[in-house]
Amino acid sequence: MSNSNLFLKSGFVRAPLQNGVGRYVCQLQRIVLKFCKSHGGSRGLRDYIEQNLVDFAKENPGIVVYLKPRRHRSAVVVGEYLNGERVWMSLHNKTHSEITKWIEVLRTQHGDVSSVRLRKFQHTEYPSVQGPWTPFTFKDSELNVANLPDAKFGVNNRLPISATEQLRIMFEKQKLSEKDEQDMKTAE
Template sequence: MSHSHIPSTFISNTANGIGSYICQLKRLTLIMCKSHGSSRGIREFIEKDLIQFTKLNPGIAVYIQIGRHQPPKIIGEFLNGNKQKIDIANHDSEEIKKLTNFMRTRSGDKIEFGLLLRTRNFSKKIPKQCIVMKQI
């Protein structure tokens, strides 16, 4: 079966230095409503966990936008210019804490579903799994 009809790309290497780590998330924007019920989790996160998050991650600018009757969401802006939005309506503060840590550890590259990822690494040796499968 040919994969010629599936778009493909190479996985980009992050230029993160040797022996050092640079967080790729530069700005985290929390959008919420003061009174809407679906924003209750983000309000709890701001009261309980946001100060600890900012102390642990001083390189990330955190902005809070209050929008009237808007669904809550997290917007992450990365060093490569990409943005990612996550809708967090009716999520509790623990789930929002996990999502902010997820955004913090992302590289910012867009991963498209249905995209065949290729690597530049190759080997001339046949993997042992292939040999075992051929014998069966």
């Protein structure tokens, strides 16, 4: 661990308020686009505003979009999230496509994660008392003493034919019937 992580608050990456369990709630609450009407560094943001901003606002009705023209200043975007975090990003001399990608990044994240030192890569509010799940958790215990390969434990013996397999069989039958019809026509 580097020294820069010693003074960061520690935490977990998790969905805020169980987000996505019932329905997804976009965490971006407000986005402020600050730009200059004449400065060359704001050209990409002005192009984005002219071409994509109306579509972005229609697709994301839960996000409030503010435009703030400023004289002789560099282009900036500020994203404010439901957890109170604010993310500030300079868009100076960025192209229209780069700005589109960065605004999509702001829309899909849930605040400034870089200011938190991660203790673990996963976290749960209700850890299992039975231990972690493994691929062998719900297997038959007879499998432990069986001599394999055994037809009793074959996958195809227990599963019905899949829909894909049924379509393939139907297609083969259709091809054969069409071929038979063509052979009959050529024989006549």
